[in-house]
Amino acid sequence: MPHSSASGSSGASSTTSLVLCASLVLLLAMGVRATFGLFMQPMGLAHGWGRDVFSLAFAIQNLMWGVAAIGVGMAADKYGAGRTIALSAALYFLGLLGTRYAGTELSLYASAGILMGLGQAGTTFAVLLPVVGRAVPASQRSAALGLVSAGGSMGQFVLVPAGQWLIDTLDWTGALWVMAALMLLAIPLATRLTGRPEATASGLSLGGAIRQAVRHPSFHLLFWSYAVCGFHTAFLTLHLPAYAVDSGLKASDGAMALALIGLFNILGSYGAGRLGGHFSKKTLLAGMYGVRAAAIALLLIFPLTPWLLAVFSSVIGLVWLGTVPLTVGLVGHIYGMRYAATLSGIVFLGHQIGSFVGVWLGGKLYVATGSYDVVWWMALGLGVMAAALSLPIRERPLAAA
Structure with a gap:
């Protein structure tokens, strides 16, 4: 019995360490990413870029992040x-250095777009959350996923004001x-996030699971x-x-708005993670998507002031990445954790x-119309649509987790 107790304590300590390291990696990856909008104006003035x-560049980054997330998964x-x-973190580092020395639009697309997108794929949700989900x-599980996702938010809260100060x-x-x-x-944090998932009793192959x-x-x-969710968060971040x-x-005020979202x-x-363990995800x-639509409506109805921006950012912050532990949690719950x-x-x-x-539309329509109004209305309508899409999801498991 004493041996069993020591083993249980060691296992709990190992799990805590894994959750902490995953949270810190996500804090760094998402925090650094959230500063990208702060560089737009000073870099644009230095290079003459609109x-x-x-x-x-940011659109390429997001698309590369999404495509590569399948491969790194x-x-x-x-x-x-x-x-x-670890490899993804190294690519992220090279992308940031490449952005520093980018002198042409093409080099910006290669560094801030392709390299940083590849780096984000392996240092963010698609890899980190399943690692945690399998360990607890x-x-x-739902509460742990929410805790790690909160690490990404802490990164935004800490690094966006720090990024503005550094600039x-x-x-x-x-x-x-x-x-x-x-x-x-x-x-070095990645060294604590090791291990491969074990085979399940169903014997389902990767191709079969897909x-x-x-x-x-x-x-x-x-x-x-x-x-x-991606439309909203990427448009607002940049x-x-x-x-x-x-x-x-x-x-x-703009930097503080992003920081408030993170806070x-x-x-x-x-x-969201805690609630997802007790209520329908x-x-x-x-x-959450309905609240996003309501918050965007505030900006469209009233003139923007520092107080309104603070209220908007606080409300959006409450539902910003809360979709992540719920969505990833549903994937693991419905389809199992083996190939999560x-x-x-x-x-x-x-x-x-x-x-x-x-x-991309944010920048394109701003240049074409001189304002973001059309994109804001699109964001509102899409929030309502996402709420409607979420309700028919069937939450019954197809495979044993």
């Missing part, structure tokens, strides 16, 4: 997560060097509702600071298709 150039499921995460008991004190060039150095810290999922209507509902300045507010999403992500998802990284990667491609469209 918002459409940055929008396309397969690699993590087959070879283990540790090496996959099913009864605690103000070290110029954008020095700030990018610091961000690149921060991503190197994810490599075929089973794509034949299931709920998989498509998850895919396209997640696309709306364009909200510029929208604030266009409306007569200060650059610091309130710490509570929102963890709360699909109903919670529908509610791969299947989550496929669903995440939907998220990134939405991200590509949202961020």
